Amino acid sequence: MKKIFLLTLIVSQLGWVYDIRAQQKDNSKNNRWISLFNGENLDGWKVGENATSFSIVDGAIKVQGDVGHLFYNGEVEGHQFQNFEFKTTVMTKPGANSGIYIHTKYQEDGWPSQGYEVQVNNSHTDWKRTGSLYDIVDLKENYVHDDEWYTEHIKVEGNRVIVKINDIVVVDYTEPSQPKRNEGSMRLLKGGTFALQAHDPNSIVFFKDIMVKPLP
Incomplete structure (x- = not known):
């Protein structure tokens, strides 16, 4: 016994x-942080119109050219992200404008109709500066400058979006249960992938160290 x-x-x-x-x-x-960009090519990414607006230079994605969007469509989470932390190292050249889309989905052309855009813009004529949750929480202040690398960090958990620039919280937004949007707008937290924006031929932006940490 x-x-x-x-x-x-x-x-x-x-x-x-x-x-x-x-x-x-x-x-x-x-x-665990997971890399979404291998620094060598655009494997795991898909671009619609104006594919030449995206290239690889010294281990970074160089964005310059006519309007286009580079969507992540790799294997991580089946490129469908709900709750996550996302971060990338960014450098803008003078007068540049770009953006990072979250909770979006692939479309062949035009501006992505689904999801939120987190602004990348330190000196473009558009006054909405880097870190803005575009047209939702817009920032006038510059936290970083052109020609220097900085970190853009985005966290989505439930209906809350936090944006940090170089570890400084610049946006802390909670999406209401019935958000007011223009008719037909899909600027909502519905899950989806990430996209990088080519805004215009005069805008030059570099992205590297693109990482994601899926959250429960």
């Missing part, structure tokens, strides 16, 4: 250890 009790106790302890290790493994996975 004592042997059976000891055996049961050992099995129970082994199961407990296994559960703890499995939980640690899951937590480690949830806390």
Whole structure:
């Protein structure tokens, strides 16, 4: 009887250890940053019109040219993201305008109709500056400048969007249950992928170290 009790106790302890290790493994996975760009080519990305607006220069995506959008369509999360942290290192040249779309979906041409745009703009004539949640929470202040690398960090959890520029929170927005939008607007948190924007031929922007951390 004592042997059976000891055996049961050992099995129970082994199961407990296994559960703890499995939980640690899951937590480690949830806390892992995953690269979306290999620094060499655009594998895992898809562009519609004006594909020549996107190229690779010194391990970064160079964006310059007519209006176009580069959508992530790789294997990570089946390129469908709901809750996540996203970050990339960015550099703008003088007068440049670009953007990072979240919760969007691929479309062949035009400005993406679904999702939010997080602005990349330090000196363009459009006054809505880097970090703005475009047309939702617009910033007039410059937190960074042209010709310098900076980090743009976007976190979406539930109906909340937080944007940080170089670790400074510049936007903290909670989407209401019934947001007021223009008729036909899909500027909503509905899940989706990411996209980088080519705005115009005079806008030159570089993106590198493009990473995502999926959240529960």
